[in-house]
Amino acid sequence: MLAAYAARISPDDPLSALEIGERPDPQVPDGWTRVRLRAAALNHHDVWSLRGVGLSADRLPMILGCDGAGVTDDGREVILHSVIASPGWSGDETLDPRRSLLSELYDGTCAEQVVLPSSNLVPKPEGMSWATAGSLSTxxxxxxxxxxxxxxxxxxxxxxxxxxxxxxxxxxxxxxxxxxxxxxxxxxxxxxxxxxxxxxxxxxxxxxxxxxxxxxxxxxxxxxxxxxxxxxxxxxxxxxxxxxxxxxxxxxxxxxxxxxxxxxxxxxSTMGTIGELRRLVDLVDRQGISPVIDAELALAEARDGFARVAAGESFGKIVLTMGA
Missing domain, CATH: 3.40.50.720 (NAD(P)-binding Rossmann-like Domain)
Structure with a gap:
């Protein structure tokens, strides 16, 4: 599958650490779900990852991206909650000292497919655009x-x-x-x-x-x-x-x-719980709010989007699109 990933760490030149190319399709562990992505938005977190902040060399290559929305293998349209709690944790997942985000311990959303715990999925409202759905997670x-x-x-x-x-x-x-x-x-x-x-x-x-x-x-x-x-x-x-x-x-x-x-x-304040994500999705849907999209790019053009984020040139979200 096509993906944008950190191939190396470069504190001074993060874009030199970015590669866009083929990566193996993910395996699906028990209790996890595969999502075929339709949209994923970039965040400053992705640039910091390329600099090595929160991402160590022993975890490379790592597919980047925390925001995302797509379709499960059984046809459900979903929005991803990218905060991954540690095994056995209950309660507010943002307070778990061993929590992580997609693209830190587990491959992220700048790819054609991603896997994540089945409990980390929120239904996408009917009629909500993929660009909007793919911008809400982070x-x-x-x-x-x-x-x-x-x-x-x-x-x-x-x-x-x-x-x-x-x-x-x-x-x-x-x-x-x-x-x-x-x-x-x-x-x-x-x-x-x-x-x-x-x-x-x-x-x-x-x-x-x-x-x-x-x-x-x-x-x-x-x-x-x-x-x-x-x-x-x-x-x-x-x-x-x-x-x-x-x-x-x-x-x-x-x-x-x-x-x-x-x-x-x-x-x-750090990220949010899956309950807060559900309430956010409902608010955006009911109020008809459309996140400001700075640019919408194909996944193969991801380098241009990363460059805009790294330079601080974007106003609003940069969204990568995949699939039909």
């Missing part, structure tokens, strides 16, 4: 958990999204605005900020710009570069939900005094 699930499980906000509240344009950021804007939240974004690029406004954000600000009023929650994925701004932007009792730190995890100021004096909450 960045959109991360955004859903941040907003609806961890932020503690209600319709009418104002939420600040640090950064605009990435998969998580665009998902936050689309989901938040659909749920009646007032979504603000920051961006170093004014054009990307305005595109977020066109997508549903109420206002866009330059990175670090003083806001006209404080907000109820901040969605933080940038890290060191925006940390002080995030803390300073919150109302007393507000919440920072952090899902990543693309600019580094060591800010110049930890802002501990402001955090305890203003009684702020700092909540870590």
């Amino acid at each position: 960045a959109w699930l991360t955004a859903y958990r941040m907003l609806f499980s961890n932020a503690g906000v209600s319709p009418g509240d104002t939420v600040l999204v640090q950064g605009a344009g990435g998969g998580v950021a665009t998902a936050l804007v689309q989901l938040g605005s659909a749920a009646g939240l007032r979504m603000w974004v920051t961006s170093r690029d004014a054009e990307r900020g305005q595109r977020a406004v066109a997508l549903g954000a109420d206002r866009a600000f330059a990175s670090g710009e003083r806001l006209p009023e404080r907000v109820s929650a901040v969605m933080e994925s940038v890290g060191a570069a925006t940390w002080s701004h995030s803390v300073n932007s919150l109302n007393p009792g507000g919440t920072i939900v952090i899902c990543g730190a693309t600019s580094g995890d060591a800010p110049a100021r930890a802002e501990l005094t402001k955090i305890f004096f203003k009684q702020l909450r700092v909540v870590g």
Whole structure:
């Protein structure tokens, strides 16, 4: 089968570690299901894997990809939940210290076929496009958990999204605005900020710009570069939900005094449960939300998509398509 995979590790030149070519069809263990993929979206996780973050050389070659949707051997159209719990784990799978994502211990979704535990499948709603279904498993699930499980906000509240344009950021804007939240974004690029406004954000600000009023929650994925701004932007009792730190995890100021004096909450958030994925799929379907697609490429053209993600050029999701 055709697949896009990490053939080696290259911290400084991740695209040089990417190969697109034939890999053996997967074997199907007991309790697992084969899915013939129709769509899979790329994430920054895939580029980090090529750099060797979370993927060691002894697991190579490794097929990349966490997002995906396709058809089982018995004809069911499904969306994949890519968080794989360890054997015997029960409860919230994101809290399992031995959990993994597809493409870390098990081959991922940038291929014509993938196998995963049968319990990790969510029915695809009839009429939902493959591009939408194939975009929900990672960045959109991360955004859903941040907003609806961890932020503690209600319709009418104002939420600040640090950064605009990435998969998580665009998902936050689309989901938040659909749920009646007032979504603000920051961006170093004014054009990307305005595109977020066109997508549903109420206002866009330059990175670090003083806001006209404080907000109820901040969605933080940038890290060191925006940390002080995030803390300073919150109302007393507000919440920072952090899902990543693309600019580094060591800010110049930890802002501990402001955090305890203003009684702020700092909540870590990673991916989501299969229950949250079901609720996300239902919300997207009922509200008719269409994830922003930056580009839709055939699997054989995956290198172009990886290059856009690695360069930070994409706005929304890059989707690879397979099959009929």
